[in-house]
Amino acid sequence: MRPVAIIGTGQTDHARRRDDVSQPELVREAASRALTDAGLRPADLDAVVIANMELFEGRAMPELWVGEGAFANGKPCMKVATGGTSGTSSCIAGFHQAASGLFDVVLVVGFEKHSEGHTQTGMALTDPFWDRAVASGALGNFALSISQYMAERGVTEEQAARVAVKSRRNAARNPHAHLKDADATVDDVLNSKLLAHPVRLMDMCPQSDGAAAIVVASADRARELCPRPAWVKAAATRHEQPYIGDIERRLLTMRTLKDASRSVYAAAGITEPLQQFDVAEIYEPVTYAELAWYEILGFCPEGEAGRLIEDGVTEMGGELPVNPSGGVLSANPVGATGVIRMAEAASQILGRAGAHQVEGAETALVTGYGVYAWADAAILGSAA
Amino acid sequence: MIREGSINIPFLYAAGKAGSEFLVALRDRQQLLGSHCPACARTVAPARAFCPGCGGEEMPSVDIGPGAALVSWTDVPGRGVFALVRPDGADNAMLHKLLGPAEGLRPGSRLRAVFADERQGHITDIEGFEILGEGS
Ligand SMILES: [Zn+2]
Numbered sequence: 001m002r003p004v005a006i007i008g009t010g011q012t013d014h015a016r017r018r019d020d021v022s023q024p025e026l027v028r029e030a031a032s033r034a035l036t037d038a039g040l041r042p043a044d045l046d047a048v049v050i051a052n053m054e055l056f057e058g059r060a061m062p063e064l065w066v067g068e069g070a071f072a073n074g075k076p077c078m079k080v081a082t083g084g085t086s087g088t089s090s091c092i093a094g095f096h097q098a099a100s101g102l103f104d105v106v107l108v109v110g111f112e113k114h115s116e117g118h119t120q121t122g123m124a125l126t127d128p129f130w131d132r133a134v135a136s137g138a139l140g141n142f143a144l145s146i147s148q149y150m151a152e153r154g155v156t157e158e159q160a161a162r163v164a165v166k167s168r169r170n171a172a173r174n175p176h177a178h179l180k181d182a183d184a185t186v187d188d189v190l191n192s193k194l195l196a197h198p199v200r201l202m203d204m205c206p207q208s209d210g211a212a213a214i215v216v217a218s219a220d221r222a223r224e225l226c227p228r229p230a231w232v233k234a235a236a237t238r239h240e241q242p243y244i245g246d247i248e249r250r251l252l253t254m255r256t257l258k259d260a261s262r263s264v265y266a267a268a269g270i271t272e273p274l275q276q277f278d279v280a281e282i283y284e285p286v287t288y289a290e291l292a293w294y295e296i297l298g299f300c301p302e303g304e305a306g307r308l309i310e311d312g313v314t315e316m317g318g319e320l321p322v323n324p325s326g327g328v329l330s331a332n333p334v335g336a337t338g339v340i341r342m343a344e345a346a347s348q349i350l351g352r353a354g355a356h357q358v359e360g361a362e363t364a365l366v367t368g369y370g371v372y373a374w375a376d377a378a379i380l381g382s383a384a
Numbered sequence: 385m386i387r388e389g390s391i392n393i394p395f396l397y398a399a400g401k402a403g404s405e406f407l408v409a410l411r412d413r414q415q416l417l418g419s420h421c422p423a424c425a426r427t428v429a430p431a432r433a434f435c436p437g438c439g440g441e442e443m444p445s446v447d448i449g450p451g452a453a454l455v456s457w458t459d460v461p462g463r464g465v466f467a468l469v470r471p472d473g474a475d476n477a478m479l480h481k482l483l484g485p486a487e488g489l490r491p492g493s494r495l496r497a498v499f500a501d502e503r504q505g506h507i508t509d510i511e512g513f514e515i516l517g518e519g520s
Contacts, residue, residue, distance in 0.1 A: 019386060058391050128395065128397045129397070129399055129403055129430075129507060130430060130478070130479065130507055131479055133506065133507050133508050134466070134479055134480055134481060134507060134508070143458035143460070143466075144456050144457065144458050144466060144467070144468055144479070145456055145468075146456075146458070147456045147457050147458065147489075147491075148455060148456035148468075148491060151490065151491050152491075194461055195460070195461075196458045196459070196460040196461075196466075197458050197459040197460070197486065198458075199458075241436040243436065243476075244468065244477075244479055245429070245468055245476045245477035245478045245479055246428060246436040246476045246477075250456070
């Protein structure tokens with residue numbers, strides 16, 4: 001396998017509704033911006049990978065409709081759909097396509113237009129026998145796991161609220177974020193509507209309309225085209241059994257994310273993640289998950305995630321800024337969300353993150369999360 | 385311009401061999417059924433055709449419950465209390481409803497499956513799990 005790098009990124013301004021554009025037009029916005037950022041023309045692309053969860057919009061085979069928005073006409077094009085990991089997995093598929101020598105330049109585009117369909121219905125169409133009739137939807141499954149996590153690790157509602165405050169505050173410096181609030185407080189979070197105990201409205205990611213894209217290039221093309229490519233140091237995906245009751249201790253263990261992260265840590269020589277990463281863009285669909293991921297990803301020992309957020313370790317200016325973009329809590333167009341994580345981390349390495357740039361970022365961690373069934377991890381770096 | 389409409393999708397899903405056995409036991413015997421993997425020495429519920437641990441297909445059925453222990457739960461305003469419960473004799477958890485308020489619940493709280501009077505071979509043949517009290 002040959003080295004590959006990300007040489008350009010593009011995002012829409014994610015929002016509750018984008019009534020002004022069709023799905024292909026939404027995709028085109030992100031795809032065009034990524035090409036411009038990479039300094040390429042559509043004819044320079046060898047292949048396209050699309051990420052989308054089609055049942056959220058109630059429309060089959062999205063690549064048929066949106067492919068031309070992604071410049072895919074006349075090119076190899078495929079779709080990846082693995083829940084929340086669709087975006088990171090599609091990026092990793094693009095890495096593999098370029099690393100294998102199959103293609104030199106690959107465009108990866110993820111999108112979702114939640115406003116056009118019914119996400120709760122899409123979520124409810126997963127397990128028809130055991131879950132659908134009892135309690136369906138991602139919210140319930142998260143909330144179900146959180147009481148166990150809180151009881152064992154001593155995490156408090158206030159600590160979770162601090163994650164939401166950090167997210168909305170970071171998002172205020174990101175032009176693409178959907179929910180921004182530079183003045184959000186812990187009390188705002190604790191006073192927001194209770195959705196499913198202990199999860200409140202501000203603990204939860206929104207449903208957004210949006211698209212994001214990255215341009216992946218082989219080493220030779222990356223060096224030709226980009227002064228400071230974001231090199232892919234390692235990437236891994238893991239699948240898990242589907243039934244929530246089978247998954248060992250859920251948020252407490254999260255075997256998929258632990259295995260995927262340890263795989264990329266080993267490949268990239270990461271032994272002290274908190275010290276060695278300059279920035280992380282992690283997939284935190286709910287505040288409590290971000291705390292759990294701190295432990296799973298080895299940023300702190302088990303039971304110390306609450307202290308990490310209280311001490312500001314993961315704030316901008318802290319030892320390891322986590323989600324300078326505002327994260328999933330501030331924008332969640334599901335098919336795009338993993339691509340956004342990768343694009344944001346790449347922008348940090350490329351030095352193009354603007355007002356939320358982490359100065360001198362050289363090593364970045366990216367994670368993806370697809371219900372409990374998938375997890376992805378990738379490491380980007382400034383050196384090939 | 386915005387076009388509005390809705391889609392109605394009919395379905396007809398097979399429960400499969402193990403799933404059917406589980407649903408028939410619920411309907412006819414008011415009995416929870418798990419599957420035991422001799423290789424992993426683990427019993428999982430609901431019954432299933434292959435082991436989630438090792439993928440093995442030798443999964444004899446065993447009766448489990450109706451007693452159960454609370455693993456984790458959430459209280460959804462207007463919808464009730466949902467929980468992961470570990471039936472006695474099982475090593476994993478099942479997702480179901482709790483028949484009672486969330487106050488005082490803690491991991492390990494004792495529960496018991498309550499079966500519906502009219503049963504039709506569906507997971508809702510279990511009405512839910514009643515809360516007996518604090519466990520160990
Ligand atoms: Zn087994």
